[in-house]
Amino acid sequence: MASDIGLFLGQLLTKPHQVVALAPSSRALSAEMAATLDPAGGPVIELGAGTGRITQAILDRGIPAEKVHSIEMNPIFCDKLRADFPGLNVYQMSAGDVGDLEVEGAQAVVSGLPLLSMPYELQNAILTGTFKQVGTAGTYIQFTYGPKPPVKTEIREAMGLTWTTSRKIWGNLPPARVYRFSCPGS
Ligand SMILES: C[S@@+](CC[C@H](N)C(=O)[O-])C[C@H]1O[C@@H](n2cnc3c(N)ncnc32)[C@H](O)[C@@H]1O
Numbered sequence: 001m002a003s004d005i006g007l008f009l010g011q012l013l014t015k016p017h018q019v020v021a022l023a024p025s026s027r028a029l030s031a032e033m034a035a036t037l038d039p040a041g042g043p044v045i046e047l048g049a050g051t052g053r054i055t056q057a058i059l060d061r062g063i064p065a066e067k068v069h070s071i072e073m074n075p076i077f078c079d080k081l082r083a084d085f086p087g088l089n090v091y092q093m094s095a096g097d098v099g100d101l102e103v104e105g106a107q108a109v110v111s112g113l114p115l116l117s118m119p120y121e122l123q124n125a126i127l128t129g130t131f132k133q134v135g136t137a138g139t140y141i142q143f144t145y146g147p148k149p150p151v152k153t154e155i156r157e158a159m160g161l162t163w164t165t166s167r168k169i170w171g172n173l174p175p176a177r178v179y180r181f182s183c184p185g186s
Contacts, residue, residue, distance in 0.1 A: 004051035004080070011074060018074060020114030024050060025143070028171035030057035032178045033110055033141055037061045042105035045133060046070040047095040047126065048113035052081050055088065058110060069103050071095050096122050099129025106133045111142045115150045124155055131159065131183040140181040145174045151181065160185045 004024055012019040025033070030053045037044060039062030049055050049070040058068055065087035071094075072078050078092045091101070095113055109130040115123060130140045144150035149163060166178040 004053070007076070007080065008051050011076060015074065017117075018114075019050070020117050023173050025053045025112060025176075026169070026172040027053070027057075029143060029169045029176050029178070030054045031060070032166050032169055033112075033143060034058045034061040034063075036139070036141070036180065037063055037108060037110075039063055041107040042138075043067040043069060043103050043107070045098060045101065045103060045106050045109045045130075047098060047109060047111040048072060049081055049090075050074075050077050050112055052077075052084055054110060054112050055081065055085060059085070069101060069106075071098060071101070094122075096125040097129065098126060099132040101133065103133060106138060108139045108141055109134060111140065113142070115142055116144060116146060120152060120154070123152055127151060127155055127159060127161075127181075136182070136184055138182075140183075141178060142181070143169075143176045143178050145176050149179055151179075159183055 008024050033054050034057040044058055044063050049072040055070055059065060065085055069089040070081055071091045073094055075092055078090050081090045142150050161181045161183055163179050163181045169176050
């Protein structure tokens with residue numbers, strides 16, 4: 001774990017607009033991100049996997065690596081994910097293209113992306129592509145450090161998104177909440 005903090009901070013310094021976090025997600029936040037996944041359900045798509053903290057929590061929840069599809073744009077993080085998680089499906093690509101992934105019957109998209117700092121077009125592509133993958137039964141799971149939902153109001157309203165929020169996870173730097181979005185009309 002110490003080695004992944006060094007790698008994370010190195011990439012934060014070279015690519016601050018992509019990493020946009022002070023540290024990798026804590027064990028407590030990662031566990032909350034994975035808490036509602038069904039081990040017997042469909043595949044899970046992960047966005048912005050970074051050094052793999054949330055990936056590990058998804059596997060700890062009982063989802064086999066072969067059923068996890070992790071998208072990450074940073075090639076150095078992709079190399080680490082492939083080395084650390086045999087069987088994991090790793091895609092070096094933009095999360096904006098999540099709708100193009102060939103995955104049947106995904107139950108959820110779990111996102112460690114810095115969604116709040118992303119422009120409208122990219123957020124819209126991520127949410128539209130997500131609900132193309134998971135349909136009305138699936139969820140988009142996203143943490144945020146701020147007090148408001150991390151998806152822009154225009155997108156929430158246009159897509160008719162509904163959501164639930166977790167308790168505040170104090171054991172994270174900074175403290176965060178997990179939002180679970182559904183799209184009843186997709
Ligand atoms: C805040 S870090 C989170 C890393 C890890 N999931 C965690 O929680 O510790 C955000 C990650 O999203 C990746 N990222 C940012 N924009 C992206 C995009 N458009 N497509 C795919 N990955 C992206 C960054 O490279 C970085 O690894």
